[in-house]
Amino acid sequence: MRIELEGVRHVYSPGTPFAVEALKGVSLGVEAGEVLGVIGGTGSGKSTLVQHLNLLLAPTAGRVLVDGEDARSVDRADLRRRVGLVFQSPEQALFAPTVEEDVAFAPQRLGLEEEEVRRRVRETLELLGAWHLATRSPFALSGGEKRRVAIAGVLAMGPEVLVLDEPTAGLDPHARSELISLVGRLKASGMTVVFVSHDLDEVAEVADRVCVLEGGEVRAVGPPADVFYADPSMAPETVRVAAALGGACPAVGRPVRYRETLSVLGRVMGAAP
Amino acid sequence: MSGSVLRTLADLTSTFCEHLTYSYPGAAEPALSGVTFEIRAGEYVGVVGPNGGGKSTLVRLLNGLLAADSGRVRLAGLDPATEPFEVRRLVGVLFQNPDNGLVAPFVEDDVAFGLENLGVERAEMRERVREAIASVGLAGYERREPHTLSGGEKQRVALAGLLAVGPEVLLLDEPTAMLDAAGRREVLDRVRELARSRTVLHVTHHLEELFDADRVLVLNGGRLAADTTPGELFSDAELLRENRLVLPTVPRLAAELGLPFCRTPEELAAAVGKARDGSGVEAR
């Protein structure tokens, strides 16, 4: 499934004194099977952007294309199923008496058989390492546990594309790294993942391509090495180290991920990796 | 001088806990168990450890929101459990959630809140509010409404509110956890300035925020696992692992490459360059 934004503009509260132009003409493609990192600070338009991928928000101008077709002509409910969106602090939307019931919400809305619903609930909770919480109340869980339940709730729809908006915000380092490895596993299973974050180091670990948003416009898009090495002052720590070294030592190349950077530096130092 | 006299002098300015123990009602395990440490006036002490380890509980015991089950807590000679109001003049807390710390519909009213509670005279209040707002770089924001502010701005308003009262001790409970990189920088810059003349206890998951701390306390499972310096903590892989602590990228690379501690990418690059030249692999 390929999604494309063509010159998308989005204005909140248009025509009122509170009008805000969050997106000023964004063109971007999301390729099937990739992990796309969307980075930018607060106010850059990241969350607005990703809500256009399944038409939760409609563009004020421009188009959204799904596999070449205008998204408006695609069945809305089906689009929402195929493109799952996990908001920032998704645990704020947990509401059912038990974890199982909450995760079952989306598959039930899809009209699936009870058997199938149960199967999906179990599968996604196990994937998130939260099956042992199934009969607990979502309100009695820790922050990290709640977040896992919320993500399971979206995965239970069986989307082809999963959008995660700042999924690691407020999590401790252990929970963060678990989530990053989840992204890797989802990609391996064939899912397309759009990972929105302001944390460059995280994005560097998982992204196949990176899109930098600033002030509602795309400032750069491409493979992480291309985007980050073009402006090392706004890059993950790994890139900044390699860039600082690169002048004196071109053998460093352009590593982006932690392990790559470690082994490159090790070799450069003369120690065998 | 004998130990007891030293202790009496220290009482008047320091913060300490002795065998501090606390269990939440209905909990199977104590949230804090036998915690003992002392913080001297002017020190900057970090508190780290896995979630649920007792860090937030400690903060609340220090300012009297919770009362210990056993053990002693003193701040400048005062017991927060019996004299919370007096303790709260001296101790300001910056909490994690930027939204839920702001009580008034306008910035300047919120900054004035603490002063109102102390019954400070109105003219003096205005002056202190004005100064506090300026000192966190938010001059001009007086009539803004909280929901129009960014996370970093909200935390700075909360800081201004604390400063207006002028505490000697600052307790920071993961104040940057819900902020993005820009917001984090905004808040930490201000905190660093304010820390210079105050005693600070800073709870965080981001170890890079504690590079300049005097000491770091590690709390795990309600117990004090370590009371050490940042340098020693960062170079102790065992200690880090046992307490589920993760070094930031640059120090981590340095540690895994066997290099001395590095903070910034530039330092690490320089260290790698030096090591390379030293190993004589390639002449410059």
Added chain:
Amino acid sequence: MTFARGVGQFYPVESPLHALDPRAKVVATAVLVVGLFFVDSAAGFLAAGTVTVALVAASRVPLRPFLGLLRPVVFIVALTFLFQVLFLREGPTIFAWGFLQVHEGGLRLGLLLAARILILVTAAGLLTATTAPVALADGMEDLLSPLKRLRFPAHEVAMMMTIALRFIPTLGEEAEKISRAQAARGADFDSGGLIRRARALVPILIPLTVGAFRRADELAEAMESRGYRGGVGRVRYRELRFRARDAVALLLTFLAAGAAVLL
């Protein structure tokens, strides 16, 4: 943003009404509202209506927010009007069609009652549009403080108002966000009958309520940490000064209300 822009929200402009002491405004509004219930002549309502329109003009608040204020009430106004027109059979018949009879009395009362509702809502809207929420809470606290002697928690009520005002936009944004998150999971808020739609709101209301309680806990901790212990020994940052013009405004209000009632 649909939930956040509330009804009768404060519109920050400079105007003679904005500058008045909130206590004077609250009392004046109360006098107008009570007075309205005693007005029973067309001339009286005309006078009251004219005064209200003049006040709206004096407030320098644009017409749009006021019309927005009246929109939810249109239904009730229409219902009240129709009820009187169709069912009150007093006075000469103006119009008859089958067993539908419109009498002069019904038409007259319908118009008067409709006018009353409209003027009432506009007066209340004037109060909230020209008075900053904080000032309003302070004003209420002052007006209610004599009741403290009767153990009435005037300060606590004012504090609750201030906090509610502070969090309304925040909760509105959260409601918006939760509803979009549930829509992303397939929730449908637009289709089905009344009962279906009401049930569809459960996934929004529950998390919002639970979230609100958690906020309340955290806010209480923050307040206590900042030395809050009720109204004891507390000094208010904002000063309310009752000036000559406030007295004049109150006097004029009494006179206007009196005139409208007597007419």
